[in-house]
Each structure stands twice: as structure tokens, then as C-alpha cells.
Amino acid sequence: MTASLYRLVYYSRNHVSGDAAEFATHVDDILAKSRQNNRRDEITGALLFNAGCFAQVLEGPLEKIEATFERIQQDDRHGDVSLLALNSIAARSFPNWAMGFVGTSNGDAERFAGISASSGFDISRLSGDQIHTLLRDLTIEEEAVA
Amino acid sequence: MNVATPFTTMTTSQTVDAPSTERILENLSHPVLALNAEGNIVYANSAAEASFGGWVIGLNIRDLFPGFAPASANVAEASSLVLVTKKDVAYDATLTPLGSAQFVLDLRLSTGPQQLTIVPDLDDLTGLAKRNMFMSHLTGAINRDDSASVAVHCLDLDRFKMVNDTLGHGIGDLLLKKVAERLTGACRKGDIVARLGGDEFVVLQHEVREPADAEKLAARIVDLVGRTYVLNGHTINIGVSVGVAMQGDFTQARDILRNGDLALYEAKRAGRGRYRVFEAGMDDLLHKRREMEIDLRRALALKQFELHYQPILDLSNDTVIGFEALLRWKHPVRGNVPPLDFIALAEENGLIVKIGEWVLRTACLEAASWSDGMIVAVNVSPLQFKADTLLETVASALEKSSLSAERLEIEITEGALLDDTDNVLQTLKALRELGVKISMDDFGTGYSSLSYLQKFPFSKIKIDRTFVASANADSEAILRAVAGLGTSLGMAITAEGVETAEQLARIRGERCTHVQGYLTGRPMAPEMISSFLARPKPHQ
Numbered sequence: 045m046t047a048s049l050y051r052l053v054y055y056s057r058n059h060v061s062g063d064a065a066e067f068a069t070h071v072d073d074i075l076a077k078s079r080q081n082n083r084r085d086e087i088t089g090a091l092l093f094n095a096g097c098f099a100q101v102l103e104g105p106l107e108k109i110e111a112t113f114e115r116i117q118q119d120d121r122h123g124d125v126s127l128l129a130l131n132s133i134a135a136r137s138f139p140n141w142a143m144g145f146v147g148t149s150n151g152d153a154e155r156f157a158g159i160s161a162s163s164g165f166d167i168s169r170l171s172g173d174q175i176h177t178l179l180r181d182l183t184i185e186e187e188a189v190a
Numbered sequence: 191m192n193v194a195t196p197f198t199t200m201t202t203s204q205t206v207d208a209p210s211t212e213r214i215l216e217n218l219s220h221p222v223l224a225l226n227a228e229g230n231i232v233y234a235n236s237a238a239e240a241s242f243g244g245w246v247i248g249l250n251i252r253d254l255f256p257g258f259a260p261a262s263a264n265v266a267e268a269s270s271l272v273l274v275t276k277k278d279v280a281y282d283a284t285l286t287p288l289g290s291a292q293f294v295l296d297l298r299l300s301t302g303p304q305q306l307t308i309v310p311d312l313d314d315l316t317g318l319a320k321r322n323m324f325m326s327h328l329t330g331a332i333n334r335d336d337s338a339s340v341a342v343h344c345l346d347l348d349r350f351k352m353v354n355d356t357l358g359h360g361i362g363d364l365l366l367k368k369v370a371e372r373l374t375g376a377c378r379k380g381d382i383v384a385r386l387g388g389d390e391f392v393v394l395q396h397e398v399r400e401p402a403d404a405e406k407l408a409a410r411i412v413d414l415v416g417r418t419y420v421l422n423g424h425t426i427n428i429g430v431s432v433g434v435a436m437q438g439d440f441t442q443a444r445d446i447l448r449n450g451d452l453a454l455y456e457a458k459r460a461g462r463g464r465y466r467v468f469e470a471g472m473d474d475l476l477h478k479r480r481e482m483e484i485d486l487r488r489a490l491a492l493k494q495f496e497l498h499y500q501p502i503l504d505l506s507n508d509t510v511i512g513f514e515a516l517l518r519w520k521h522p523v524r525g526n527v528p529p530l531d532f533i534a535l536a537e538e539n540g541l542i543v544k545i546g547e548w549v550l551r552t553a554c555l556e557a558a559s560w561s562d563g564m565i566v567a568v569n570v571s572p573l574q575f576k577a578d579t580l581l582e583t584v585a586s587a588l589e590k591s592s593l594s595a596e597r598l599e600i601e602i603t604e605g606a607l608l609d610d611t612d613n614v615l616q617t618l619k620a621l622r623e624l625g626v627k628i629s630m631d632d633f634g635t636g637y638s639s640l641s642y643l644q645k646f647p648f649s650k651i652k653i654d655r656t657f658v659a660s661a662n663a664d665s666e667a668i669l670r671a672v673a674g675l676g677t678s679l680g681m682a683i684t685a686e687g688v689e690t691a692e693q694l695a696r697i698r699g700e701r702c703t704h705v706q707g708y709l710t711g712r713p714m715a716p717e718m719i720s721s722f723l724a725r726p727k728p729h730q
Contacts, residue, residue: 050423052420106422106423109420110420110421110422113420114368114371114419114420117372117414117417117418117419118371118372118375118414123413125417125418127418127420127425130420130423130425
């Protein structure tokens with residue numbers, strides 16, 4: 045019945061400028077939209093972010109994933125999008141939609157703790173798979189550069 | 191209370207507060223003129239002055255509208271006419287006689303005809319406008335009389351053909367649709383995106399206040415279209431080149447579009463995946479290149495090419511072992527055109543394949559007349575490998591000239607090995623099986639990848655002249671290293687561009703096996719070769 049599952053992984057430089065409060069508003073906005081769209085599109089996954097970049101794992105039917113990715117490509121807030129992986133998978137690694145702050149800044153970690161908790165974000169899930177581990181490392185690296 | 195009463199009374203009076211006719215006229219948004227019997231303008235409202243460039247009272251109506259017929263002013267009653275300014279702005283006008291041979295001319299920007307010409311003409315695949323519809327929009331926009339101007343962006347996708355060829359037309363079509371969506375997304379409402387055919391798009395940008403507005407959109411298009419696409423599970427990367435033309439003083443749509451195309455050409459020449467804004471001079475440049483191309487196309491037929499031959503000296507016994515064939519173009523007007531000025535153009539338009547064939551045949555024929563064992567070295571362009579006829583051409587040139595294959599040396603540059611390496615290597619192997627020698631030319635100037643030397647057993651490496659010319663320690667080290675490398679790989683080493691006895695002495699010490707240069711022999715016309723070979727040995 046179900047179409048075969050695909051996974052798409054990308055990360056992008058963060059083009060959201062402004063102060064911390066503005067950034068938080070933006071993140072809230074992105075998260076709210078993602079939740080809404082992704083529930084409709086049967087997409088689950090993980091969104092990682094910090095002051096340097098967004099990184100996302102999208103899991104779901106191929107055409108929905110492609111449409112979501114195209115939306116991201118046309119979004120001004122994302123720049124230099126790097127596609128890290130696109131492949132079919134046997135099962136979802138993130139059965140629910142999880143979002144979490146991944147970074148080294150304690151202040152940011154505290155500020156976004158609520159988001160992680162409410163989405164059931166579990167950082168340990170990011171260590172199981174090679175590409176997930178890579179993604180987490182890249183994200184932290186980008187923060188350092190930002 | 192007391193104060194209010196007389197005031198209320200006054201406002202009820204209709205006549206006192208009505209603004210003057212003058213004031214009403216001055217505040218109309220469309221131009222109104224009054225003319226005398228001679229057609230001289232005796233009154234102009236503010237809108238008229240703004241539209242026609244300031245102080246117009248005293249001018250004749252024909253100064254504004256050259257086509258205004260005096261006959262139209264002789265009517266007894268109001269008449270409608272269409273008037274067009276020098277800048278091709280059309281107005282629907284009403285000419286009303288005022289008596290005493292005076293007239294009032296009421297002008298409104300013409301919208302009718304331009305609206306009518308825009309018939310929907312959409313591309314089936316992308317739903318974008320097609321060429322005719324775009325041209326109508328552009329013409330309409332130019333003729334609209336407002337202060338903001340328009341810009342045209344001409345687009346060509348980079349590497350689209352590759353997507354079509356490797357993933358099929360189905361994916362190619364999907365990609366074109368996605369590109370169309372991204373373009374539409376990048377533009378503002380009201381801007382027109384059109385597909386002119388294939389992978390050619392064009393954008394009409396409205397309300398361009400300054401050139402920076404147009405550059406901003408062009409940069410956005412380059413960024414957006416160049417971002418990765420995911421289609422049916424395929425990851426696709428293409429790029430786009432953009433040529434931007436501003437409206438400027440142009441009144442003709444085709445002029446703006448042509449400038450956009452010229453700028454696009456420059457963007458592609460500069461390496462694609464970027465935008466260029468049209469500048470005066472680009473057309474001149476292209477004109478010159480086009481003339482050169484026309485000349486180049488007939489140069490073969492008109493026998494304007496010649497080959498000159500530069501001696502190759504074997505350092506082990508200081509004898510000339512052969513010559514390198516060098517192409518010369520003797521143009522009746524331009525004079526001697528250096529290869530640097532025309533080879534790139536010939537490669538760009540593919541003429542190099544025909545020219546290269548002529549060079550091979552001519553060089554083989556010439557060499558066949560030389561004393562036994564003399565070799566001839568011929569340069570072959572990477573484009574000749576791509577043409578897939580090189581092997582055939584070489585075989586036929588050898589056969590027709592009866593030159594034995596061992597006496598032909600093909601010189602290639604690294605550029606030939608950059609793309610499609612496997613195919614090129616196969617051709618090289620087949621050439622070697624014929625008995626032809628292959629040498630690597632200009633080594634040291636490009637990537638100088640050692641892996642190329644490993645991929646194919648070249649019979650000779652030619653070290654670029656720059657390492658011979660400079661006497662510094664670095665150049666010498668490189669010369670020594672390449673010569674050492676060649677020796678251990680069993681390849682001969684030619685040092686090019688030897689001009690002084692000092693350089694020759696230096697090279698002798700570095701295990702080079704051969705030299706070429708002005709010192710050991712300048713390139714010469716074929717008829718000079720026999721006397722050159724007959725003279726006593728030079729430069730012992």
C-alpha cells in the first residue's frame with residue numbers, strides 16, 4: 045500500500061539575520077510551518093539548527109520529499125543548500141517530527157530547550173546512522189564558523 | 191457656537207467654495223493643451239508639462255507630435271485622433287474647437303492597441319509566455335509613459351543538454367518546469383517570464399529605478415536556478431548564464447533584446463553561471479569576432495593557411511631530426527594573424543576540426559618529401575578528439591602521402607585528456623598501434639597532472655618555454671624534475687623556446703633529449719627546408 049520511503053538530508057547556511065529574539069521568532073515560524081506541512085505530507089524527520097545553519101532529515105514518500113525540498117530551495121532564508129543524501133530507506137529513523145537545537149552555545153541551548161522537549165527531540169538518535177552523525181558534526185561546525 | 195454659525199452659512203453657498211477652473215485643470219492627471227490657429231501651444235497643464243519634458247508653451251504641436259496633421263485642426267466639432275510622440279508614446283487625443291480658431295487638446299495615454307496585441311500565447315510545457323507574447327509585453331512596457339524603466343534578462347541554462355542526454359527528455363522537461371517555477375518565484379508580480387524555446391528563457395522586469403535593481407534580480411536568478419534540483423529521485427545540478435539589458439533610450443523591443451543577448455554571450459564567454467550587464471562596446475566586440483569568423487570560415491577555401499616548420503634538434507648528436515608544423519594565417523587585409531588570435535575562435539565554432547585536418551594532410555605530404563627518417567610533429571586540438579574522426583583522418587593522411595607512420599608525431603595538450611578521458615585514451619592507443627608517436631605538449635602550464643603521464647605512455651614530453659626562459663632556481667628545479675621524470679618513464683624530453691646559447695648550455699646539463707627554439711632554428715617556409723638541412727651543423 046505505502047509508497048516506498050525515501051530519505052533526504054541537507055544542510056544550509058542560515059540566512060536569518062537579526063538579533064536573538066528575531067532569530068527565535070524565525071525558528072518558531074519555520075517549525076510551525078514544517079509541522080503543519082509535514083503532517084499533511086506524511087513527512088517525518090529531524091530539523092537541527094543553531095546560529096550557523098539549518099540541517100534537516102526528511103523521510104517520506106519521494107514526491108512529497110521532492111516538493112518539500114523544492115520549497116526550501118526557493119526560500120530566501122536558506123542559502124548554499126548542500127544535499128548530503130537522497131536514498132530509499134526500509135524504515136523511518138524519526139517516526140515523529142523532531143526538532144532540536146544542536147550547538148555549543150549554552151544560552152541558545154536554554155532558549156530552545158522547550159522546542160526540543162515538546163518535539164521529543166532525542167540527540168542520541170543522531171548517532172545511530174553515519175549520515176546522521178555527519179549531519180550533527182557539520183551543524184556544530186557551521187555554528188563555530190557563523 | 192457664535193463663531194460657528196456664520197461659517198456654516200457660508201459653506202452652504204455653492205459658488206463661493208468651488209475651486210478655480212485653472213486649479214482643476216492643473217490637477218488633472220492627464221495632459222491638456224490649448225492650441226492657436228497655427229498649432230502653437232498657448233496653454234499646458236502640469237500633467238502636460240510633466241509628460242512632454244517641461245516648458246512646452248510656445249512650442250508647436252508638431253514639435254511634440256511630428257505626425258500631427260494641420261488638417262485635423264480645421265474641424266468645426268470635436269474629433270478623436272491618435273497622436274504619437276517622438277519617443278513612440280501613443281495618446282488617444284480629443285481635439286475640441288474653442289472658437290476664435292483656438293482648440294483644446296485632451297490627451298490620454300493610449301492603452302487600447304497595445305492591450306489588443308497581447309494575445310495569450312503560452313508554452314505548453316511550462317505555461318510561460320512565448321516569444322510573440324513576450325515581445326508584445328515588452329513593446330507595451332517601453333511605450334508606457336512612466337518614469338520607471340524596464341530591464342530584460344536573457345537566460346541560457348548551462349549543462350541542460352547533458353541532463354537531457356543522460357537522464358532523458360522526460361526528466362529534461364520536468365527540469366524545465368521547475369526552472370520556470372523558480373524564475374516566476376524570483377520575479378515580482380507583473381514581471382513577465384517567457385520561454386523562447388529549448389533552454390532559453392527571458393524575463394521582463396518592471397519598475398527598474400536604477401541598474402542595481404536589475405543586477406539584484408540577475409544575481410538572484412543565477413543563485414536560485416543554480417541550486418540543486420531533486421527530480422524523480424535524481425539529484426540534478428545545472429547553472430544559468432544571464433545577460434541583462436536596460437531600457438535606456440531604446441524605443442524598440444528588439445534592440446533591448448539584442449543587447450540582452452550580447453550580454454548573455456559575454457556571460458557565457460566569461461565562464462557561464464554568472465550574469466553580465468550590457469555595455470556599449472559589446473556589440474562592437476561581437477561584430478569584430480563575427481567578421482573574424484566569416485574570414486576564418488573561408489580561409490581554408492581561399493588557401494590563406496600555410497604551414498611553417500621549426501627544426502627539432504637531437505641533443506645527443508646535435509642533428510636536426512625533424513620539424514614541428516606550425517600554422518600560419520596570411521590574411522590579405524589583416525596580414526599575419528597569430529594563432530593565439532584565431533585558434534580559440536576556431537575551437538569555439540568547431541572550425542578547428544576542418545583546419546586541423548588540413549594541417550595533418552599538408553604536413554604529412556610535405557614531410558614525405560624530406561630526406562629519410564625526418565619526422566614531422568603536428569599539433570592536434572582537444573576538439574579534434576571529440577569529433578571522433580581523428581583516427582580516420584590520420585590514417586588517410588598517412589596513406590595519401592605515403593609517409594611512414596613512425597615519422598609522424600602527434601602533439602596533444604593536457605586539455606585533450608580533461609574530458610571524456612577514456613575515449614581519448616582509446617583513440618591515442620589506436621593511433622599508437624598505427625605506429626604514430628604521441629607527445630605531451632606544453633607540459634608545466636596546465637594542471638601538469640602526473641597521472642596523465644601514467645595513463646598513457648607518451649613518447650615525448652615537451653616542457654613549456656616559460657621554464658626554459660627564466661633562469662631562476664625554481665624554473666631550473668622544475669625543468670630538472672620533469673626531465674628526470676621523463677627519463678625514468680622512458681620518454682624523450684624536448685625543451686621549447688630555446689633562444690640563447692646560455693639557455694642551451696643549461697638544458698644540456700638537465701637531461702633534456704631535444705630542443706626547439708630560435709637559437710636552433712626559426713620556423714621556416716617549406717621551400718627553405720632543403721637548404722637549411724644542407725648547411726653546416728650550427729651550435730655545436
